[in-house]
Amino acid sequence: xxxxxxxxxxxxxxxxxxxxxxxxxxxxxxxxxxxxxxxxxxxxxxxxxxxxxxxxxxxxxxxxxxxxxxxxxxxxxxxxxxxxxxxxxxxxxxxxxxxxxxxxxxxxxxxxxxxxxxxxxxxxxxxxxxxxxxxxxxxxxxxxxxxxxxxxxxxxxxxxxxxxxxxxxxxxxxxxxxxxxxxxxxxxxxxxxxxxxxxxxxxxxxxxxxxxxxxxxxxxxxxxxxxxxxxxxxxxxxxxxxxxxxxxxxxxxxxxxxxxxxxxxxxxxxxxxxxxxxxxxxxxxxxxxxxxxxxxxxxxxxxxxxxxxxxxxxxxxxxxxxxxxxxxxxxxxxxxxxxxxxxxxxxxxxxxxxxxxxxxxxxxxxxxxxxxxxxxxxxxxxxxxxxxxxxxxxxxxxxxxxxxxxxxxxxxxxxxxxxxxxxxxxxxx
Amino acid sequence: xxxxxxxxxxxxxxxxxxxxxxxxxxxxxxxxxxxxxxxxxxxxxxxxxxxxxxxxxxxxxxxxxxxxxxxxxxxxxxxxxxxxxxxxxxxxxxxxxxxxxxxxxxxxxxxxxxxxxxxxxxxxxxxxxxxxxxxxxxxxxxxxxxxxxxxxxxxxxxxxxxxxxxxxxxxxxxxxxxxxxxxxxxxxxxxxxxxxxxxxxxxxxxxxxxxxxxxxxxxxxxxxxxxxxxxxxxxxxxxxxxxxxxxxxxxxxxxxxxxxxxxxxxxxxxxxxxxxxxxxxxxxxxxxxxxxxxxxxxxxxxxxxxxxxxxxxxxxxxxxxxxxxxxxxxxxxxxxxxxxxxxxxxxxxxxxxxxxxxxxxxxxxxxxxxxxxxxxxxxxxxxxxxxxxxxxxxxxxxxxxxxxxxxxxxxxxxxxxxxxxxxxxxxxxxxxxxxxxxxxxxxxxxxxxxxxxxxxxxxxxx
Ligand SMILES: Cc1cc2nc3c(=O)[nH]c(=O)nc-3n(C[C@H](O)[C@H](O)[C@H](O)COP(=O)(O)OP(=O)(O)OC[C@H]3O[C@@H](n4cnc5c(N)ncnc54)[C@H](O)[C@@H]3O)c2cc1C
Ligand code: SF4
Ligand code: SF4
Numbered sequence: 049x050x051x052x053x054x055x056x057x058x059x060x061x062x063x064x065x066x067x068x069x070x071x072x073x074x075x076x077x078x079x080x081x082x083x084x085x086x087x088x089x090x091x092x093x094x095x096x097x098x099x100x101x102x103x104x105x106x107x108x109x110x111x112x113x114x115x116x117x118x119x120x121x122x123x124x125x126x127x128x129x130x131x132x133x134x135x136x137x138x139x140x141x142x143x144x145x146x147x148x149x150x151x152x153x154x155x156x157x158x159x160x161x162x163x164x165x166x167x168x169x170x171x172x173x174x175x176x177x178x179x180x181x182x183x184x185x186x187x188x189x190x191x192x193x194x195x196x197x198x199x200x201x202x203x204x205x206x207x208x209x210x211x212x213x214x215x216x217x218x219x220x221x222x223x224x225x226x227x228x229x230x231x232x233x234x235x236x237x238x239x240x241x242x243x244x245x246x247x248x249x250x251x252x253x254x255x256x257x258x259x260x261x262x263x264x265x266x267x268x269x270x271x272x273x274x275x276x277x278x279x280x281x282x283x284x285x286x287x288x289x290x291x292x293x294x295x296x297x298x299x300x301x302x303x304x305x306x307x308x309x310x311x312x313x314x315x316x317x318x319x320x321x322x323x324x325x326x327x328x329x330x331x332x333x334x335x336x337x338x339x340x341x342x343x344x345x346x347x348x349x350x351x352x353x354x355x356x357x358x359x360x361x362x363x364x365x366x367x368x369x370x371x372x373x374x375x376x377x378x379x380x381x382x383x384x385x386x387x388x389x390x391x392x393x394x395x396x397x398x399x400x401x402x403x404x405x406x407x408x409x410x411x412x413x414x415x416x417x418x419x420x421x422x423x424x425x426x427x428x429x430x431x432x433x434x435x436x437x438x439x440x441x442x443x444x445x446x447x448x449x450x451x452x453x454x455x456x457x458x459x460x461x462x463x464x465x466x467x468x469x470x471x472x473x474x475x476x477x
Numbered sequence: 478x479x480x481x482x483x484x485x486x487x488x489x490x491x492x493x494x495x496x497x498x499x500x501x502x503x504x505x506x507x508x509x510x511x512x513x514x515x516x517x518x519x520x521x522x523x524x525x526x527x528x529x530x531x532x533x534x535x536x537x538x539x540x541x542x543x544x545x546x547x548x549x550x551x552x553x554x555x556x557x558x559x560x561x562x563x564x565x566x567x568x569x570x571x572x573x574x575x576x577x578x579x580x581x582x583x584x585x586x587x588x589x590x591x592x593x594x595x596x597x598x599x600x601x602x603x604x605x606x607x608x609x610x611x612x613x614x615x616x617x618x619x620x621x622x623x624x625x626x627x628x629x630x631x632x633x634x635x636x637x638x639x640x641x642x643x644x645x646x647x648x649x650x651x652x653x654x655x656x657x658x659x660x661x662x663x664x665x666x667x668x669x670x671x672x673x674x675x676x677x678x679x680x681x682x683x684x685x686x687x688x689x690x691x692x693x694x695x696x697x698x699x700x701x702x703x704x705x706x707x708x709x710x711x712x713x714x715x716x717x718x719x720x721x722x723x724x725x726x727x728x729x730x731x732x733x734x735x736x737x738x739x740x741x742x743x744x745x746x747x748x749x750x751x752x753x754x755x756x757x758x759x760x761x762x763x764x765x766x767x768x769x770x771x772x773x774x775x776x777x778x779x780x781x782x783x784x785x786x787x788x789x790x791x792x793x794x795x796x797x798x799x800x801x802x803x804x805x806x807x808x809x810x811x812x813x814x815x816x817x818x819x820x821x822x823x824x825x826x827x828x829x830x831x832x833x834x835x836x837x838x839x840x841x842x843x844x845x846x847x848x849x850x851x852x853x854x855x856x857x858x859x860x861x862x863x864x865x866x867x868x869x870x871x872x873x874x875x876x877x878x879x880x881x882x883x884x885x886x887x888x889x890x891x892x893x894x895x896x897x898x899x900x901x902x903x904x905x906x907x908x909x910x911x912x913x914x915x916x917x918x919x920x921x922x923x924x925x926x927x928x929x930x931x932x933x934x935x936x937x938x939x
Contacts, residue, residue, distance in 0.1 A: 063813040063865075067510050069552040073615040082524070082570040082590075083502070084551070090505035093516075097504055108501045127806030 050322040051138040052280045055099060058138045062099070064128045065092045071122035071132070076402045077115055080419045085112050088122035088132040095139050110143035114150065115413070117406035117420070118276055119369040133374075140278030149279055150412060207242040207445060214240045214247035218263050220297065222251055227260035229349065232299035234290070236309040237269050238441035246441055246461075249468035250305050250341055256471045257345075257352055266293030270312035273407045275320060287317040291330045301348060302338045305464055307370035307440040308407070313338035314375060340371060341464050342380040342439060351384070357473025358390035359466055362433040365393065366424070366447060367400040368440035381439050381463040388470045396427040405446035417446075425450035428458065436460045479520045479564075483541050487523055487565075490533040495571070497522040506566045509551040509558040511900060512816050513864050513873075519546065519560040524568045528646060528654060528685040531567070535683065536652035538565055544932045547679035549590065549621025552613045554817055555898030557625065557678050561933045569620050572685065575599050582660045583691045584643060589620025589684050596689075606694040608635035611894070612805065620684050626676030628894035630727045633852030634760075635692075637894065639675045644688035647674060650681075650925040660688060673920075678896050679931040681924045698726065698760035699770040700794045703782040704751045708732070711753035712828030714780035715851050718757070719824065721776060723769050728852030729756040732831055734838075735804055735846040735859075742807035745800040748784070753831075755782075755851065756801050804848050805859070812844070812861040816873060820884035821855040821893030833883045834858045840879075841872040855893035881907065897935045905935075 051057050071088040072078050078087035085091065094112060097103040113136065122132045214235055231254060239247040254261045271286035290312075294302065304310045317331035345351040363385055372378045378400070385393050404410065404420025428436055428451060436447050436458055448460040488496050497503060498521055507516035520543075525531045538545050544564035551558050560566050573590035580603055587596055594615045596607050610629035611617060617627065628637040644658035647670075658664055658671040674681055705711040715728060731739070731754045740747050747754060755777075759769040770787065777785050788794035809815045822830045831847055834856075838845035849856035858880055862873050881891055881904050891901050891908055906914050914936075921928075921936045928938050 060813075063863075064810070066512060066809055066813075066815050067508055068809075069510055069550055069613070069616050072550060072552075082568070082573075083497070084505035085502050093505055093508060094501065103501065103504060106501070108499055112501050128809045129806075 050319040051134045052141050052275065052283075052320055053322070055095070055138055055142050058095070058135050059099065061131055061135055062092055062096055065089065065126075065130045066128055067093075068127060070125050070127055074121040074125045076117060076119060076121070076404060076420045076423075077416060079423075080416055086115055088116075088126075088130070088135075091116065091139065092130070092132070092135060095135060098139075098142075105143060105146040107147055110140075110147050110150070113139045113143055114277075114409070115416075117369070117402050117404060117409050119402035119406065120373040121369070121400070121402065124373055137276060137278070140276065141280050142278070144278035144280070149277065207448070209241055210244040212244070214244040215263055215265060215267075217244065217248075218251060218261075220263055220265055222255065222261040222263065224255050224258055224260055226258055228258045229301070230260045230262060230299045231344075232262040232264065232294050232297065232302045234267060234270070234294070234302055234304045234309050234313060235263065236304065236306040236441070238445070239305060243441045243444065243462070246305055246444075246465060249462065249465040250303065252468045253341075253345070253351070253464055253471065254303070256355070257349060259349065262297050262299050264293040264297050266296065268293075270309045271320075272308040272312050272316065275316055277408060280320065283316070284320045287312070287320050287331065288327055291317065291327060291334065294334060295330060300337070301344065302334060303341045303344050304338065305341045305439070305462060306442065307340075307368040307374065308442065310338065310340045310377075311370045311374050340375060340377050340380070340439065342384055343375070343377045345467075346380040346383055351467070353387060355474040356388055356470045357476060359388050359470045359473060360390045361435045361466065362392045362394060362431075363435045363437050363466065364396045364428060364431040364433045365399055365463070366396070366403065366428075366436055366438040366443055368438055368443045369400075369402050371439045372400050377439070381437065384463055384467055385437060388466060391466065391470075394431045394433050396431050398427060401427070403443050403446045403450070405442050407442060410446070421446055421450040422454075425454045425456070429454065429456050434458060435466070437463045437466060439463055479543065480541070483537065483543065484521060486537050487521065487534065490537070491523055491525060491530055495524040495526070506548065506551075506558075506560065506568075509548075509553055509556065511554050511556045511559070511898070512814050513870065514556045514559060514899065517559055517561045517563065519566040520563050522566040522568055524571045526571050528572075528648065531572075531648045531683055531685050532652045532654055534565065534567060535648050535650065538929055539651055539927070542927065542929070544929050545683075546931055547620070547624070547683055549618030549624075550592070550613070550616050551621075552617050553621060553625055553896060553898065554819075555625075555678075555892070555896040555900040557896055557898035557931070557934060559899065561899065567683065569618060569683075572620075576686070578603060578605070578691075579660065580605070584660050584688050585691055586686065586688050587619050588686060589618060589623070591619045593617055593619060593622060600691055601694060604694050605691040607641065607689055607691055609638045609641060619687055619689075623675055623684060623687060624678050625896040626894065628850065628853070628855060630729065630850065632850055632855065632894075633728055634724045634726045639672065641690045642671055642675045642687065643690050645671050645674055645684055646686035647682040648685055650927070650930050654685070658688065676896070678898060678934055680921060680935050681930065683930070695726070695760035695762075697763040697766045698758055698794075699766050700788040700797045701757045701759075701770060701773055701777070702786045702797045703755045703757070703777045704748060704784040705753045705755070705781070706751065706783050708753045708828045708831050710781050711755055711851075712825075714755060714777055714782065715827060716825055717776050717780055718773060719852075721772060723759065723772060723776075725757045725769075725773070725852060726760045727756070727758045728850070729801055730754070730827065730831075730847075730849060730851035730856075731756075731801065731804060732835075732847040734844065735808065735848045736800070738811060738846060739800045739804050739807045742810065743799060743803045745796070745803070747800055751783070754800070756797065801848070804846075808846050808859050808861055812863055814862045814864040816860040816862060816877070817895075818858045818860070818877060818880055819849075819855060819893045819895040820858065820880050820889060820891060821853075822884055822887045822889030824852065824854045826887040826889065827851050827854060827856070829887060830856055830883065830889075833887075834880060837876050837879045837883070841876045843869070843872055843876055845876070850893075853893070854889065878904075899934060902935060902937060
C-alpha cells in the first residue's frame with residue numbers, strides 16, 4: 049500500500065509521533081509563522097483528528113496541508129524517526145481525492161501533462177514573454193521580473209525561457225569517440241525550458257569523461273509537482289511516459305541534475321506504480337541505476353581530474369532539500385567543488401536550510417516563500433562569496449530571485465556548470 | 478464557543494491576523510508534549526505582540542469570565558498547556574525579543590517567547606552562559622521553562638531555572654501589570670514574588686518580561702564515562718565523587734534497560750550486560766578541569782568501575798555523549814507511547830530508586846527504562862507502551878502511582894522538573910497533605926480568585 053492510495057498507509061507513522069515538538073527547531077515555515085499548524089506536529093495531529101473523525105476534510109484543512117515545503121528537515125530532527133514526508137504526501141493525496149486540486153495548481157499540472165501544449169506554450173512564451181516579463185539586465189543569467197501581478201507578486205525574478213529547448217539542441221544520442229559507458233540524461237522541465245545552460249554542462253562533462261549521452265525525446269515532466277500536491281493520477285501518467293521513453297533507448301545508468309527528477313526516478317515512480325506490476329518492475333530497475341550527476345561523478349564513474357583548468361571563484365554551496373535529505377547526496381558536490389583548482393569553498397551558516405521554493409508552494413504561499421528565502425539570502429551575503437552553487441534548478445531560481453532582490457552581486461549556478469567551466473578553461477591553455 | 482462580541486474585541490486589540498478562530502487551527506492547540514493525555518480544543522488562540530496587548534486580553538477575559546491558557550512552545554510534559562476548559566489559548570511566541578544583554582551586571586532581559594538556545598547563542602558572543610538546559614533548549618521558550626522551573630543536565634553544579642531568575646514583569650489576573658525584582662543580586666523588598674511565579678505554570682499570572690542572571694562561560698570541560706556491573710557500585714561512586722568535594726557539571730546515569738535499547742539502536746560500544754553507566758562532565762578553568770578529571774578517574778577505579786573512558790577532544794566527547802543523547806530517541810522508537818516521569822529522590826537514594834523501579838516494572842509486566850540526572854537525584858523512569866492498549870495503560874497508571882509513592886517514601890518529590898499540570902495534580906496531598914494543598918489553594922485564590930489563569934492545573938478548585 050503506498051502513501052498515494054490511502055491514509056491507512058501512514059497510521060503507524062502517525063502513532064510514532066510523541067508530540068515532543070523537536071520539529072519546531074528546524075521547520076522553515078514554523079520559524080516564520082510561529083503557529084502550530086506550520087510545524088509537522090500540528091499537521092500530524094490534524095491528520096489524526098481526520099482519521100478519528102473529529103475533523104472532516106474541508107477546503108480549509110486542505111489549505112493547512114499545503115503549508116509545508118516538504119523540505120524533510122523535520123524527518124531528520126525527529127527523535128521518533130517519524131517520516132513526515134510520507135504523512136504529508138498521503139494527507140495531500142487524500143485532500144485531492146475528497147476536495148479536488150487547488151485551482152492555481154490545477155492549471156499548472158494540466159499543462160504539464162499535455163506536453164505538446166506545454167512545448168507550444170513555452171515556445172510561444174519565449175517570443176511573447178516580453179509582454180508579461182520585464183527583462184532584468186544581468187551578466188550571466190537571463191532573468192526577468194513580472195510586469196504585472198498574477199497573484200505571486202512582481203518581485204519574483206524568473207529565468208527567461210530559453211529560445212530553444214535543451215532537448216531540441218541535441219540529438220537523441222550524443223556520441224563520443226571511445227565510449228566507456230552509455231548514460232541516459234533525464235533533463236526535467238526547468239533544465240529543458242529555462243536553464244539549458246545546466247543541461248549543456250551535464251552533456252559537456254559526460255562527454256569529457258568519454259560517456260555516450262542519451263537524451264530520449266519522449267521524456268517529459270517528472271511528475272513531482274503533481275505527486276507532492278496529491279494529484280496522483282497525473283503523476284502516475286507521467287511516470288509511465290518517462291519509463292517507456294527511457295526503456296525504448298536503454299542505457300547503463302541514468303543521470304539527473306535536479307533534485308525532483310532524482311527523487312522521482314529513485315523513489316516516487318515505484319511508489320506511484322505500486323499497483324501495476326509491469327511498470328513497477330520497470331520503475332525498480334531504473335531506480336537502481338539512477339544517479340544525481342554529482343553522485344555519479346564521485347561514486348559511479350570518478351570524474352577525470354586531468355584537464356581541469358583554473359576557475360577563480362569564491363563559492364558557497366546550498367544543499368537542495370531533496371538532494372541532501374531526500375537522497376543523501378551532500379558530500380559529493382562539495383568534493384567536486386573542492387577538486388577544482390581556484391575554487392574556494394566557503395560554507396554558509398545553514399547550507400541545508402530550505403530555500404523556500406518548493407515548487408508550487410511558492411505559487412500558493414508567495415509571501416511565506418519570500419520570507420524563507422530572505423533568511424537564505426542573508427546567510428549567503430555573510431559568506432562574501434561571488435558564486436552560489438547548488439544542485440537543483442528550482443533552488444537556483446529561488447536563490448537568484450533572493451540575491452537579485454537584495455541587490456547582492458552573486459552568480460547562482462549548478463555545481464556541474466563550474467566543473468564544465470573548469471574543463472573548458474583547461475583546454476584554453 | 479465565545480460570544481461574537483468577545484471575538485470582535487479581541488480582534489480589535491490584536492488585529493485579525495493574531496486571532497485564530499477556525500477549527501483547523503484551534504485543533505493544533507488542543508495538546509502538548511504530554512503522553513497519553515486527552516486533548517481539548519480552545520475557543521480561540523491569540524498571539525499578543527506587547528505587554529499592553531496581553532493586559533488587554535486578560536481584561537477582556539476577566540470581564541467575560543473566560544479561562545486563559547498561556548502557551549509557549551507546548552513542550553511541557555505535564556499537560557500544562559492543554560485548554561481543558563476551552564476559552565483562550567494565549568500564545569506568547571510573538572513576544573520573542575532579547576531586550577538587552579547587560580555585561581556589567583551579568584544579566585539579560587528577554588521577552589517570554591525567546592527560545593532558550595537563542596538567548597545562549599546571543600550571550601555566548603560575550604563569553605557568557607545561561608546554564609539551564611532542558612532537553613528542549615532548542616525549542617522551549619524562556620516563559621515556558623521559567624513557568625515549569627526547568628532543570629536539565631547541568632543542575633548538579635549550576636542549579637535550575639529558579640536560580641537564574643532575577644526579575645519579572647507580570648500581568649495579573651485582573652489585567653494589572655507589576656514588576657518585581659530586578660538586576661540587583663540582593664533584594665529583600667517585600668515577599669519574593671519572583672520566586673513564587675517561577676514554576677507557577679501560568680496559574681498565577683502571565684509573565685511578559687524576564688531578567689535572568691548570566692555567568693561567565695566555563696573555559697574548559699572534560700567528559701568521562703564509567704561502566705558498572707552493579708547499580709549499587711554506581712551509586713557508591715556518585716556519593717564518593719561528591720564526598721571528595723568534586724561537583725561535576727553533569728553526572729548522568731543510564732540503567733541496564735536503557736543501555737540495551739540504546740546499544741541496539743546506535744551501537745555506541747557499551748557492554749550489553751552493564752548494569753549502570755555513569756557519564757560525568759567536569760568544567761571550569763583548564764587547570765582545575767585537568768585535576769578534577771584525574772581525581773574522578775581515581776574514584777571510579779576505587780569504586781570498581783569495570784570500564785572507564787575519558788574523552789581527549791571534542792570528537793571523543795561527542796562519542797561518549799552519543800548514547801546519552803540518543804537515549805530518549807532510542808526508547809521512543811521502541812514503542813509508540815513514551816511516558817516520561819521525573820520523580821526525584823535525594824542523591825544517595827538513587828540505587829534504591831532504580832531497583833524499586835525495576836521491581837515495579839516486573840510486577841506490572843512493563844518495559845521501564847531509567848536514565849537521568851543522577852547527580853541531582855532526578856531520574857526519568859520511562860515507560861514504553863502503546864496508548865491503544867487499554868489493559869497495558871491501566872498497568873502503566875498503577876506503575877506510575879507506585880513510582881510516585883516510592884519517591885516520596887525515599888524522601889523525594891513527585892516532580893523534579895516537569896511540573897504538576899494536570900498529570901500530577903491528584904498526587905499533591907501525598908506530598909503536602911490536605912493542609913498543604915489548602916494553603917496552595919488560598920494562594921491561588923488570592924491572586925486569581927475566579928480561576929481564570931490556566932484553570933485545572935496544579936490546584937483543584939474546591
Ligand atoms: C523531549 C523532551 C525533553 C525534555 N527535557 C526536559 C529536561 O531535560 N528538563 C526539564 O526540566 N524539562 C524537560 N522537558 C519539559 C520542559 O518542561 C519543557 O520543555 C519546557 O520547560 C517548556 O517550555 P515551553 O516553552 O514549551 O512551555 P509550554 O509547554 O508552552 O508551557 C509550560 C507551562 O508554562 C506556562 N507558560 C508558558 N508561557 C508562559 C508565560 N509567558 N507566562 C505564564 N505562564 C506561561 C504554560 O501555561 C504551561 O503551564 C522536556 C520535554 C520534552 C518534550
Ligand atoms: S519531532 Fe517527530 S515525534 Fe516530535 S513532534 Fe515532531 S514529528 Fe512528532
Ligand atoms: S517538511 Fe519542512 S516545511 Fe514541512 S513540516 Fe517538515 S520541516 Fe516544516
